Amino acid sequence: MERRLVVQGIENLLEISIFTILALFMLGGSITMIMSRQTIFSAFGFLVAMIALAGIFALLDARFLAVAQIMVSVGAIVVLSILTVLTINMREENLPYERHKYKWMFFSFILALPITLLIYKSATAMYESFKTMEAVTSKVVGKLLFSEWVLAFEIVSVLLLAAMVGAIVIARKEIPKHEIPKEERA
Amino acid sequence: MMDNILTNIIFLPLFAAVVLGVFRADTKYLKIGAMLSSVATLFLVLFMTYNFDPHAGMQFIKISPWIQNAGISYFVGVDALSLVILLLISLLMPPLYIYMYHEKRKGYWYNMMLLQTGVSGAVLSLDMMLFYLFWETMLLPIFVMIGKYGNGLHRYNSMKIVLMTILGSMSMLFSIMYIGYIYFETHGIWSFALNDLASIDFNAQTSIWLASGFLLAFAIKIPLVGFHTWMAPAYGSAPTPAVVIMSSIMAKLGIYGIWRFGYSLFDSTLSYYAPTIITLALIGLLYYAIRAITELHLRRMFAYSSGSHLSLIALGLFLGNIYAWSGSLYFIATHALASAGMFIVIGLTYKRFNTVYLDSLGGIASKAPRFSFFFAFFALSIAGLPGTGGFVAELLIIIGAFKVNFYIGVATATTMLSAMVYIFWMLQRALFGTANNEREYEDLSFREMIMLLPLVVLLIATGVMPSFFMQIFDPFLVSTLEAFTLNSGGVK
């Protein structure tokens, strides 16, 4: 009996410390992201935040989500972003010159504060503790995904296709200038 | 035949316009078509008048459901009040088409036909929404005619008249919708038919607000002083046919609206507004007369003159006794004839001399006697020359005013005097004085005589035998007045 309590206490402590570390990484990463002038540092901050988010998902027993987060968000999206940053290879003088960055940040933080409090207060007022549930493994997710959420799942595929087409259309090299009549040139 | 006669009267000109437009008629055929449609309409109206029973109230009623979900119906009918204005518009149209004989711009003709439909529809419709539809429709041709065919700052002025008029009609629309909603609330169905809405009892406060919505629209249309800023510029830059319709018919529709809708919807509330409107009308009488005296531009001068006389009509309406009322209604008719003639003559003046400024006219009397006869006749009949209808009407209103209050009577009587002042002064400068020998003074042609003679005859006839004409609307006035005194006891 004693021993179980001790184990639980240690587990709790462990959980809280892991959460704290992850949360600090997330906050640090995201704050780096919005603060740094160099785009590549921002992207690395974002990367750190996303990896930490995967850890927090795992802490919330959403294991499949954690894996998906690592694979899709980190492995695809963030890496793609970093690759884009590197491909573009912006020179220093092409970066925006933001003189009043911190002033703006301060003001917008004051604006965003009520929203933060609103979300936090309204969510915490309703729920005080976790329910015990089985871990959300791939089996559970798979079952749900193909019963209750199958419609949403299927139209996500259409969404991805539409976004892909849109991205191709936008990013494709333009028609060479000399082929365009003069009056259409911007 | 008699069943659909009002529908035919309303839509015949529009139908003609559509047919001519679809076949893209040449100007030659357009003229003939327009003339035929107006003459046919005139015959229909005369035929209807022949069958009209003065004692029967609303007649030739035609109701058919139109947009049922909103309770809007096609509901037309005619009584003495609307008959007077309907007669006027259909009488004036043929002379105007004769006046436009040389007009080659097609839009002109189409707009006139549309205008006739709009005006006669507004006069005959007894459903509030239908009335609103025609009320707005008749604005469109005026907008186009001033803006496209006018002179001076015509584009600006046409925008001005449209905006001011629509401001009024929007407030009226709001009142109409509110009244309709009150009817819906009490009866559970929508209806905008006038006799349905007239059965509603409003509480006093609501009634005052709703009446103000209507009165704003009509005051702008008349225009009462304070709502008149569009008048002189619009009259000044509009082409002659549009001016004739505006001053002879459309301004009278403001009076008509108060009479028709004001008195049937909120009779007792109108006496709440009566002192204000009587004051405004009295101020208008003098103010417009003074402006007319100082004005040198003939069209603007008669714009002010017509404002002054319309104030007199509005005054007579709100005095609320039988003399003033019959005077008002009679004056609607006679002033319409006189001012139509006057504006046509001014138009002829402009065609001949290319100016309508008093200081550049002069000496017409010796060179073009027929022309100056008509010129003088119409001007004097506007001023209320004894022997023309205007004299009778003004006298009646003045008697009515004296019956109410001595001071109002005196103030009213000044109109006749001030009108005499500016008319005689104007005649003296325009017709007499030294003639400009370099100018060609062309006298009236046969076609122009034909166009003006009916107006002259009618003006004299209304002056010589008023009782013959008044028998059309006397029963109407008596019965309305009875209902009115029953509800509010007139003006204290």
Next chain:
Amino acid sequence: MIEQLILTLPMAIIVLGAFVLLLISHSKRFNLDRLNLIAVFFLILSSCVQFIIFKSNDIEFLFSDVFGETFILDTFSRIFDLMFTIGAILTLLINNDYFKSRRYFNGEYFALILFSVFGMMMLSHAHELVTAFIALEIASLSVYALVGYHKNNRVSSEAMLKYMVLGSMTGAFFMLGTALIYGAVGSTNLSDIALYTANHNIDEMSLLMVGASFISITIMFKIGAVPFHSWVIDVYHGAPYPITMFMASTFKIAIFAIALRLYIVNFGEVNVFWSELLQAITILTLIGGSWMAISQTLVKRMLAGSSIVHSGYLLIGISSLGLGSEMAGPAVMFYLIAYFISAVGSFGILSFIASQSKTQMRFEDFKGFANRRPYMALMMSIFMLSLAGFPSTIGFLGKFYIFTSAIESGQILLAGLGILTAFISVYYYFKLIAMMYFYESDEQKKKLPIDISTILIFAMGLVVVWGGMGTTLIPFIPGADGFIDIAQETINSLK
């Protein structure tokens, strides 16, 4: 089973059409004309199927054993489906000349239009918030790409940038609201939410209210209500004419599809809570939109500004809905139909002109337009009169219903303000008419080309007039009464 599959056909055809267009878009054999025709063919096929299955009301939720109650089939969604497909068909056909006159259009363009139509249809059928969000994203992402389609044009790219950043941000708000509602209710299904709002006291629902407010922000943004309007004029201006037409008419209506469903069915119980806020937004929208519409020199920007005002009128209807007006639902629906037709027509004429001149249309460019193109000028006047709410057009009846519903719910001041803005709108719409008619033109009168675009524009003009004063005397063709009946039936099917 097979019956349910048939019910999915309209959407399946649209997606299939998009696939086919993607596959053949780079084939040399298909020029723009043919691609356009193929896209229209799929859309027409879809709307034909919609007509055929229109009356089959026995199935309420599609594949309810698999999908759960996520895909609803009611008259409401079917009417909206029809409007989206018709809107897309009109956009494609009226702009046929425009596509040919510009070099930058190609096959993917039509595929993207079909994708966005699919998203909108999904949005009107969605009975579940996550599905609705994904559907909204499908429509939005396609429209973002379409707005920036003219890539050599700086203005077009800028419009896309602006729209995409702001649109994605407000999209995030929609999802945040969904997450919070999920937290409160434990489900995102609309039936569960409706059950929850019906059974709980308003004090217990703070989490749901916060979530619903966030969703409202997104809706307000997408319809361009002030103060979320900053993108509207610039994006409408920057986008190519066909896309502006598509956004102003079809996409805007799609947002109202989900908004009406949410406000009538789900938050019906809690609407009273934010009625004051909604009234404030409505007032701001009416005044701000009017101000913006007055101060423009480009006709396209004026129409964009006036579309904000029209959102304001619709918001009057929605706020009357919240205060328990019976007529407000059909009024909003009818106004949507009226606005849809008038907007399609007016933007159609703009792109018709643009397909021949290649400059932006200023008010001054319309001087003497009635001389050059009398019929087009007449049509434009009809659409302007309808947008201004002139009687005998469908726009007048729309305003009539909106204002009476406002009076019914006791919002007299709001109705008065609406009338006032309608009066102001007369100024900028009549200004265009004045420009067209009051000036003579030096150019020769041009012959009216009788092709599919002009015919469709004329048909729209006819509908505008017929919808304003038509009767149901002629069978099979809805007159003014018929449109109102449709609106009524649509809203009734929601409850």
Next chain:
Amino acid sequence: MSPNLFFLLASLLFSIGLVGLVSRRNLFVLYMSIELMLSSINLLLATFSKVLGDASGSVIALLMIGVIAAEAALFLAMIVHIYRSSRSVDSDNFTALAQGKE
């Protein structure tokens, strides 16, 4: 362990994203801020999922990752296009519309 901390973290992340979106001009940062906002919603969903004892929240979050990916694709394409056409990722650089250019 109580869910409050998770809620706090999620709402903080959301507002950090919002702050970045409002205050920065670098298009990349704008893009990543939006992604951050969406990710914070994922966190919120996962937390609610555990609070309610219902796995659906995690599934919604999973679907959301798909949506995030779609938006990312379009955004990156737009940034590449805009950088290529104007050599800039400054959102304030685009003011042609505000100046009424054509």
